[in-house]
Amino acid sequence: MSVRVRFAPSPTGHLHLGGARTALYNFLFARQNQGQFILRIEDTDSSRSTEIAIRSIIEDLYWLGLKWDEGPDVKGEFGPYRQTQRLFIYQQYLKRLMEKGYAYYCFCTSEELQAQREEAKRKKITFRYNRRCRNLPFEEVEKKLERSLRPSVRFAMPTSGETVVNDLIRGKIVFKHAELDDFIIFRSDGTPTYNFAATIDDATMKITHVIRGDDHLSNTPKQINIYRALGLKEPEFAHLSMILGPDRKPLSKRHGDTAISEYRRKGFLPQAMVNYLALLGWSYDDKTTFFSLEDLIKFFSLNRVSKNPAIFDFQKLKWLNGYYIRQLKNSDLLALIEPYFREKFLSFDREKLMKAIPLIKDRITVLSESVAWLDWLFVKEIQVETGSKEKIKKDNSLSLILNAAYQSLSQLDDFKAEKIQNVLREKVAELQVKPKIFFQALRLAVTGKLVSPPLFESIELLGKEETLNRLKSFIKYFA
RNA sequence: GGCCCCAUCGUCUAGAGGCCUAGGACACCGGCCUUUCAAGCCGGCGGCGGGGAUUCGAAUUCCCCUGGGGCCA
Numbered sequence: 001m002s003v004r005v006r007f008a009p010s011p012t013g014h015l016h017l018g019g020a021r022t023a024l025y026n027f028l029f030a031r032q033n034q035g036q037f038i039l040r041i042e043d044t045d046s047s048r049s050t051e052i053a054i055r056s057i058i059e060d061l062y063w064l065g066l067k068w069d070e071g072p073d074v075k076g077e078f079g080p081y082r083q084t085q086r087l088f089i090y091q092q093y094l095k096r097l098m099e100k101g102y103a104y105y106c107f108c109t110s111e112e113l114q115a116q117r118e119e120a121k122r123k124k125i126t127f128r129y130n131r132r133c134r135n136l137p138f139e140e141v142e143k144k145l146e147r148s149l150r151p152s153v154r155f156a157m158p159t160s161g162e163t164v165v166n167d168l169i170r171g172k173i174v175f176k177h178a179e180l181d182d183f184i185i186f187r188s189d190g191t192p193t194y195n196f197a198a199t200i201d202d203a204t205m206k207i208t209h210v211i212r213g214d215d216h217l218s219n220t221p222k223q224i225n226i227y228r229a230l231g232l233k234e235p236e237f238a239h240l241s242m243i244l245g246p247d248r249k250p251l252s253k254r255h256g257d258t259a260i261s262e263y264r265r266k267g268f269l270p271q272a273m274v275n276y277l278a279l280l281g282w283s284y285d286d287k288t289t290f291f292s293l294e295d296l297i298k299f300f301s302l303n304r305v306s307k308n309p310a311i312f313d314f315q316k317l318k319w320l321n322g323y324y325i326r327q328l329k330n331s332d333l334l335a336l337i338e339p340y341f342r343e344k345f346l347s348f349d350r351e352k353l354m355k356a357i358p359l360i361k362d363r364i365t366v367l368s369e370s371v372a373w374l375d376w377l378f379v380k381e382i383q384v385e386t387g388s389k390e391k392i393k394k395d396n397s398l399s400l401i402l403n404a405a406y407q408s409l410s411q412l413d414d415f416k417a418e419k420i421q422n423v424l425r426e427k428v429a430e431l432q433v434k435p436k437i438f439f440q441a442l443r444l445a446v447t448g449k450l451v452s453p454p455l456f457e458s459i460e461l462l463g464k465e466e467t468l469n470r471l472k473s474f475i476k477y478f479a
Numbered sequence: 480g481g482c483c484c485c486a487u488c489g490u491c492u493a494g495a496g497g498c499c500u501a502g503g504a505c506a507c508c509g510g511c512c513u514u515u516c517a518a519g520c521c522g523g524c525g526g527c528g529g530g531g532a533u534u535c536g537a538a539u540u541c542c543c544c545u546g547g548g549g550c551c552a
Contacts, residue, residue: 117552125480126482126551127481167484170484173483173484179551181551214484214548214549215550216549217549217550218482218483218550218551219550241548242549248548249548250548279491279492279504281492282492283493283503286492286493288503289503289504289505307485308484309485309547309548309549310490311489311490311491313490316491316506317505319504319505319506320505322518326518360517361518362516362517362519363516363518373516424514425514435513436514439514440514450516451515452515453516454515454516455514456514
């Protein structure tokens with residue numbers, strides 16, 4: 001039987017890092033086994049689900065390069081792929097469960113249940129539903145229904161024995177039935193609960209491997225019992241541990257960006273995201289670090305997925321992103337950073353930007369940073385960083401240096417980096433100043449910054465006329 | 480509170496009884512290169528949560544504790 005896995009997000013917000021990793025692992029597992037990867041939207045909580053979120057999740061998954069074989073936007077024979085459109089299926093299976101005696105109406109009110117809860121608390125025992133409605137006589141059920149009481153529906157769990165989950169990552173986990181409750185599978189408003197809907201979906205979509213977050217581990221015995229009650233074949237389970245923030249709490253907004261779309265916007269590359277996420281909880285061996293999606297399809301395996309929760313390391317992601325930026329062809333990098341320049345400048349010289357790429361390629365770690373590295377090249381008037389002048393030499397050598405540089409450069413016809421360097425170095429020797437002082441002064445006058453791309457190449461790019469203009473006005477106002 | 484999961488450098492991890500004087504990567508520190516910042520190269524710092532047990536021998540197996548997390552309430 002061919003492998004079928006799914007990623008089943010709730011469209012209540014953006015695709016976040018944890019979800020992306022789960023999707024990635026599912027995708028890899030499917031591809032590696034020539035199986036099917038399915039996208040299912042768990043939008044039963046319609047109050048919090050939005051169309052925008054669905055679109056954004058889909059967009060982010062595609063951006064990461066994770067394509068699915070069946071989903072809301074890709075037809076497949078097990079659809080529909082949105083839970084809100086599958087209500088009729090849940091009702092069908094609910095009916096079957098009721099007929100087989102594995103589900104029953106529960107007329108207990110929330111007040112009654114609350115009272116039970118409080119009593120349990122008082123007696124310091126664990127609250128468990130007392131199963132009062134489990135064996136209601138048929139006539140009584142009928143009578144209550146006729147009085148149009150709106151019952152919920154509970155699943156009749158086995159009362160003894162145990163359910164064993166053979167988790168592909170964690171191994172054997174035993175849950176005693178005595179610990180498990182007759183949980184609600186249909187609410188009194190006629191909507192299915194998560195555990196029921198997800199299970200029926202997985203079963204009817206013929207999912208063979210459920211790879212999902214750790215937070216569902218405790219739900220698994222309930223779900224397995226639904227499969228069994230229905231006589232359906234259970235899938236394999238693999239539970240991934242969570243991604244945590246630096247404080248070891250589940251990753252959330254207060255730890256910084258958690259949405260994939262945010263990373264995309266700032267200029268992270270999908271290659272880096274995929275590589276980083278793959279390594280966050282999985283490893284191939286003791287040294288290999290770089291993996292393309294193709295590599296991962298080849299090398300990924302569930303039994304090398306780590307059991308411990310992983311703390312998200314933004315630094316390492318950035319480092320990886322810088323690495324992938326350096327691997328890019330210049331023309332590709334140009335295309336990627338252009339949007340950031342369009343956002344900042346009404347118009348700019350695209351040729352110039354292309355030529356500037358080698359100067360920043362080793363320096364940027366996120367695409368959006370390219371603007372701060374090169375803005376001086378495209379503005380009419382540079383902004384001199386406050387306090388920067390004070391950081392370089394304070395005596396009057398500043399004007400001396402800049403005048404000398406002006407003189408040399410103005411006499412230079414072949415305005416190329418190498419030539420620029422030559423004449424300036426001559427000046428440095430002649431004036432007997434430290435190269436650092438000389439060049440930092442010049443850098444500040446030309447770019448307005450003390451940290452910039454390599455100076456001579458920068459000056460060449462700026463062009464003779466503009467360079468001289470900047471020197472002149474800098475001398476006038478600052479030196 | 481009940482049940483469940485997890486535990487190796489600050490972080491991600493390698494490690495499935497002797498190959499471990501615990502390996503790699505990020506971060507950090509130092510050096511080289513150098514006009515700044517990077518990149519690159521070289522080097523350094525740094526860890527098996529604690530206690531028992533099994534064994535000739537334990538990071539590795541078992542038990543307890545502690546800590547973190549999840550689900551249910």
